[in-house]
Amino acid sequence: MGDGCDMATLAEIARRAGVSSALVSRVINNDETLRVSQETRESVLRVVQEVNYAPNVAAQSLRSSKSGTIAFVVHDAANPVYGEILRGAQAEAERQNKAILLGDSAAGNVGNSRLAQMIRGGGVDGLILQAAGVQADNLIIKAAHKKVPVVQLQTDIGLGGSLVQLPDAPAAEIATRHLRELGHRTIGCLATVEGLTFTESRMKGWQHEMGADADPSLVAHAAPFAEEGEAVTRELLLRRPDISGLVCFNVVAAIGATRAAIALGLDVPRDLSIVSIHDVKFAEDLKVPLSVVRMPLAEMGQVAIKTVCIEARELPARIAIETSPEFVQRQSTAAPGR
Amino acid sequence: MGDGCDMATLAEIARRAGVSSALVSRVINNDETLRVSQETRESVLRVVQEVNYAPNVAAQSLRSSKSGTIAFVVHDAANPVYGEILRGAQAEAERQNKAILLGDSAAGNVGNSRLAQMIRGGGVDGLILQAAGVQADNLIIKAAHKKVPVVQLQTDIGLGGSLVQLPDAPAAEIATRHLRELGHRTIGCLATVEGLTFTESRMKGWQHEMGADADPSLVAHAAPFAEEGEAVTRELLLRRPDISGLVCFNVVAAIGATRAAIALGLDVPRDLSIVSIHDVKFAEDLKVPLSVVRMPLAEMGQVAIKTVCIEARELPARIAIETSPEFVQRQSTAAPGR
DNA sequence: GACAAGTGGTAAATCGCTTTACCAAACTTC
């Protein structure tokens, strides 16, 4: 039994089996055009087993210009929402036999990182970007674009490549309609960062469902952090004390919104109903279990990987995830005044 | 201005600058032993700028036997606790100029994955393993061990390499002592999976603080999932209704424990005080805001990367994180019966 | 016995970068 301690090479195996390294490679890779006797093939495979051979990935990668690696850059890996996307991506990557290089644009300067070097230097086969508001990195990514297929998630920051979109407008509509059906008329909108593609789509959904009641002063924008959601909601509620329902575009911000409401002495849902887009584990364990619209996040991760692995010249410009958002009723929403 | 569209090579640059590719390489890498005229150097660098040169990472990797990549395998990337570890790891990886390849042993079969191929084939410079209860993967990992430095987090599954440990016993002591000081005597222990290194260390902490009151029937084990924490706690509380305080080794299980208590009609903290190891964002937003002992998780991630990057022959067998756990009082603990 | 058609392989050129060893020409030095 080999001990696997030696970094065996093709040449080493060839030597042990008494054949050429070309033959070994062709046997291992099941070259259809190869004509080889059964015994030679077996003796080669035996040696391969013995030395526990594993091909050198750098050599393969150099020769084939394929790294077997996908860069997945999110802007805050700690956000539970991204965890879900990543889960779907991981599973699909497994199927495509790719490994995932994780980048966190919040955790540091992606532009100068090793990851960027790899992207620029042919070290990844594709790039998936979840970049809600990245700035300086654009240059690097842009430069990379010609070399590597790029898939953007949720928002188009103008890099070309494909844009994968969730059913944003429908989700916002579902959330808003839920409150409307409960009897709410003055419904605030705690949106995500202004200008992002998905923010605008969700705004459209809210506006559509609000109809004539869609007053711009009911809208506020917050990045997906609880603290910011809290601060922004506080201002919104002070500005428009008549708001009886609130649609949040991000569940983390929604948690902040709940804090703000409670801090203002409001009862949720009696004084303020809150519904959010995106679910989170332990939503039911919250002080106020949030009613939410669940998005097909894992599917988005999966589609992103699948798309970036397409060998075709040009990727589709847009890919819409069609799976319907799922409304989950919990205890943060009720009829107004009750 | 170059368009960066062409995968420029050293040879291409050499041709354009009218020098040899060896010279270009040595200029780029600031070879101290190189003697070169100022103008030649400048003209080389000018061409490098022009074509927006980025070295081919596969070639570098092949030549140098360094990939600039660390594999980081967790057993459930969605667990918020690991998110924190990963955050520290990311930051340190940035400093070490390494990229992180993320593996999720829950998301699929790590053994057959592309990641495993890379580990075995010299495609990573190190392997960090957070493997609370992995089984089949051991073989692969073991095989990899001779080729690549391995760092295990929190628990030793016998792979050799380094083991990074949190202050487990102190954390459990702090949690238990907190309840003792509140006046609790019959304190349950919702431990993590039996046999894991950190589980045993924390058990020691609980036992030490409990002294003669450390009855084995007060102990139950649960994997870090809310559902399992709930089920196991339910049984424990039914078996020992006299328990007035509960120390949980994992915050996710603690959330489940809270569910179980509530389902049994108990009020937390009046009828049952719950304290957990590990903090989580939004702990204060929970129905019962959990009192916790915060662990230096980000530091552990950082230390893991730092350790795995050490060039020395042999890594230290054990590395203890010395930073003290921090107790955070919230509303899940109180004096018994009050 | 000459020619074609298999059979069972091998040699050698890449892929792009790094690094060691070496070298020609121009200066010193005595």
Added chain:
DNA sequence: GAAGTTTGGTAAAGCGATTTACCACTTGTC
């Protein structure tokens, strides 16, 4: 003006896997 020394580089050998082109030998065929 012969022997060093410095200056400013270059040639070439890898790293390990893949792949194309080719080759020697054996069989069959008429």
